[in-house]
Amino acid sequence: MRPARLPAATAIAAVAALTAVTGCTEKSDAKGGGNTVEVTATDDKCEVSKTKLSSGHVELAIENKGSKVTEVYLLFPDDRIVSERENIGPGTKQKLTAEVKSGSYQIACKPGMKGDGIRQKISVSGGKAVKRDPRLDKAVADYRAYAQEQADATLPKVKLFTDAVRKGDIEAAKKTYANSRIGWERTEPVAESFGDIDPKVDLREDGLEEDQDLEKDWTGWHRLERSLWQDKKLGERDKELATLLDKDLKDWQKRVGKAEITPTSMANGAKELLDEVATGKVTGEEERYSHTDLVDFKANVEGAEKAYGLLKSVASENDPALTKELDKQFAALDKLLGKYREGGGKDSYEFTSYDKVGKADRKGLQDGVNALAEPLSKLAAAVVSSK
Incomplete structure (x- = not known):
């Protein structure tokens, strides 16, 4: 059990929460290329370097510039978790590698590790499956x-x-x-x-x-x-x-x-x-x-x-x-x-x-x-x- 987690919200509640979120903006000066997304978390913002990705492996390069320990989630629209990185301390950086298919997703930053999180919608295109061993x-x-x-x-x-x-x-x-x-x-x-x-x-x-x-x-x-x-x-x-x-x-x-x-x-x-x-x-x-x-x-x-x-x-x-x-x-x-x-x-x-x-x-x-x-x-x- 994680110390504090996303609440047990239904898909309807999750959509409603998305429309009410503030402080989640897209950065226009990203340095990351390909399927790397820079995620900058603060106490009241969750900035991402891009919102359009290609299917396959994605890397979230996370930096916590806030004063609170935070978590970052990659979520399906109904709040199911694709992947997550917990306990990201103030002033620290972490990376998260995940696999995504074509569709809609959300990136959520959770300052203080409670609540629904500050969210950003992202979209993934390309129908080809990831080539695997x-x-x-x-x-x-x-x-x-x-x-x-x-x-x-x-x-x-x-x-x-x-x-x-x-x-x-x-x-x-x-x-x-x-x-x-x-x-x-x-x-x-x-x-x-x-x-x-x-x-x-x-x-x-x-x-x-x-x-x-x-x-x-x-x-x-x-x-x-x-x-x-x-x-x-x-x-x-x-x-x-x-x-x-x-x-x-x-x-x-x-x-x-x-x-x-x-x-x-x-x-x-x-x-x-x-x-x-x-x-x-x-x-x-x-x-x-x-x-x-x-x-x-x-x-x-x-x-x-x-x-x-x-x-x-x-x-x-x-x-x-x-x-x-x-x-x-x-x-x-x-x-x-x-x-x-x-x-x-x-x-x-x-x-x-x-x-x-x-x-x-x-x-x-x-x-x-x-x-x-x-x-x-x-x-x-x-x-x-x-x-």
Whole structure:
């Protein structure tokens, strides 16, 4: 779950929001050529160097000139996410590589990482499909199957959790809570790409928009987490929320197979999972009541490594130094995480409660994540480059 995300808007609401947006203008003095779009984000503007692109691979060269941490999204008109780059600090630059077909899209900058974002419409022309290495087509198919497998495996685990909530069995619910989230955390970028499911099931308390009501609009795992660990009681509302969680996750399961997945979205998704770890798990904010953050941490890293593994054969030919570094950093992070495992083997999910992990250890985990995230941010470019 990202710290703050696009709200669960319908397609109609998204169109209405576009007509009301101000401060999103086109720059006329762009230096970028081809399918490179310079995106300059400030606290109240989102300037783009061009609004007409050719189908194929596009690179967003992003610079945050504002005072707030921002996010930049490439969106379909109905708010589904093509690709995104989160946590772009003031005064920093980042690049985002994505694959686009002919059609209409939007670029959205989100200063402060909340709200609908400041948006710009862009159009893509040209009907030719991107020429791909056949291995990348197989990677996409295999990753789609992996995402579906994770969704299928998650539902019965969630039912164990929600059944316990409906029975009012607090201890049983606590024992099944973290395990019910593993499949979701492994493939979260796919779920987030739909735009509307993630806020229903994985929203944190501080992710609510200003006009949302805490008791009425906050749903999903973390709302129940608070009831179990902080409130230490389960009421009728919690039972309703458990049933709603089942329903929303069944919706996710049905839609996973239809998700827009490309080699670049897989690579960017792997980076997003590391961002999830850096901004939610290492800080202890994600599971602030249950302190099961290291379970999510491991699942995020596993999901990132799965996507990388499927893309590795192509990336290693285009950039062997990069894949060598990624292999090294994935192994190092897994070893570091193993220090906090309390039982079982390498694949065990029995971890130390995160409230018992001190500042120095958290700093070590953060450093390990950063060491992996930096080269992982280059994976998408390595996948699409040609030697």
